[in-house]
Amino acid sequence: MTELLDHFLSRISAQGPISLADYMSTCLLHPELGYYTNRDPLGARGDFTTAPEISQMFGEVIGLGLAQAWMDQGTPERFVMAELGPGRGSLMADILRATRRVPGFHAAAEVHLVEASPALRQAQSARLAGYMPTWHDHCADLPDDVPLYLVANEFFDALPIRQFQRAQDGWSEILVTAAEGRLTRARATPAPLDALAHRLDDTVEGDLVETCAPAHAMAAEIGSRIAKNGGVALIIDYGDWRSQGDTFQALRRHKYADPLEMPGHADLTAHVDFEAIATATSPAKYTRLTGQGLFLERLGITARAQALAKQLTGTPLENHIAAHRRLTHPEEMGTLFKVLGIYPEGAPIPAGLSE
Numbered sequence: 001m002t003e004l005l006d007h008f009l010s011r012i013s014a015q016g017p018i019s020l021a022d023y024m025s026t027c028l029l030h031p032e033l034g035y036y037t038n039r040d041p042l043g044a045r046g047d048f049t050t051a052p053e054i055s056q057m058f059g060e061v062i063g064l065g066l067a068q069a070w071m072d073q074g075t076p077e078r079f080v081m082a083e084l085g086p087g088r089g090s091l092m093a094d095i096l097r098a099t100r101r102v103p104g105f106h107a108a109a110e111v112h113l114v115e116a117s118p119a120l121r122q123a124q125s126a127r128l129a130g131y132m133p134t135w136h137d138h139c140a141d142l143p144d145d146v147p148l149y150l151v152a153n154e155f156f157d158a159l160p161i162r163q164f165q166r167a168q169d170g171w172s173e174i175l176v177t178a179a180e181g182r183l184t185r186a187r188a189t190p191a192p193l194d195a196l197a198h199r200l201d202d203t204v205e206g207d208l209v210e211t212c213a214p215a216h217a218m219a220a221e222i223g224s225r226i227a228k229n230g231g232v233a234l235i236i237d238y239g240d241w242r243s244q245g246d247t248f249q250a251l252r253r254h255k256y257a258d259p260l261e262m263p264g265h266a267d268l269t270a271h272v273d274f275e276a277i278a279t280a281t282s283p284a285k286y287t288r289l290t291g292q293g294l295f296l297e298r299l300g301i302t303a304r305a306q307a308l309a310k311q312l313t314g315t316p317l318e319n320h321i322a323a324h325r326r327l328t329h330p331e332e333m334g335t336l337f338k339v340l341g342i343y344p345e346g347a348p349i350p351a352g353l354s355e
Helices: 003-015 020-029 056-072 090-098 118-127 194-199 213-229 274-280 292-298 301-309 314-328
Strands: 079-084 109-114 134-136 148-153 162-167 170-179 182-187 208-211 231-240 249-252 255-257 267-269 337-343
Touching: 003 020, 003 170, 003 182, 020 162, 020 170, 020 267, 056 090, 056 148, 056 231, 056 292, 056 301, 056 314, 079 090, 090 109, 090 118, 090 148, 148 213, 194 208, 213 231, 213 274, 213 337, 231 274, 274 337, 292 301, 292 314, 292 337, 301 314
Parallel strands: 079 109, 079 148, 109 134, 148 231
Antiparallel strands: 162 170, 162 208, 170 182, 231 337, 249 255, 249 267
């Protein structure tokens, strides 16, 4: 039993069942007991590994793509270079290293990081010390008077979701309750739900859909700023165009676990509903949803891999080849992860993506 489990059992006993969103946000961000509050969850000693930790190539080609977008939009003399959920700072470090020879890019860039974890902020500070980043708790705190060039890699999947199961007379929310000292799921009384009226055409009784209000609000904020000031946002995550089914999951020590066991000791995520994010970004424009592998190939990751391979032999070369495959191959991250681009009306489509 964990301290956070005790917290939930006491709370549910006193107040009744809670939403999955409430459960998820508490597990991840409780000020003392939350998963992200006091640990570095990345790498072999953590619970999962993200693309920037697999290879520098991921951030390098994305950085050059962002620099191309900056040039396509007239090389603004000041812009925000932002990342949501920057992990250890590896992706931003690779982006900035790859773009250091782009004339004027670093002089114009102001590095801003949106990060809730004190432990990860320390890692980011060490990795990015030379770039003097500014940290924020929320996306809405980013400067709003200059172009925004933003990357969110495996960020939206960690935002708290709610689940609803279609019933004969409405939608029944899936809640977290307790029984015999354990957490379990329960269904609320079905009721009509205006927010899911558009899903009546593609679901039947018993189908389950997930919603994420924080993702919608954040996407609206990003889209509004890019439409007004220019810039580009790249959202990279696992998911599909439209939510369907139960995707709520936990990872602990690189293995799937029951998300209701060991609260605060596992990473909790859900697949991203890219349609909901894309439509929320209006009046900005959004690209076609593209597999990560195709996106990276269009940005030239294979040429970069070949150039780096010339300097390697033996085990380092084998690891390098495996990293390229893991990032791009359809049976690895190549199709599981998707990329959505946000850009202003009248601007060229971001490199690597299409309408």
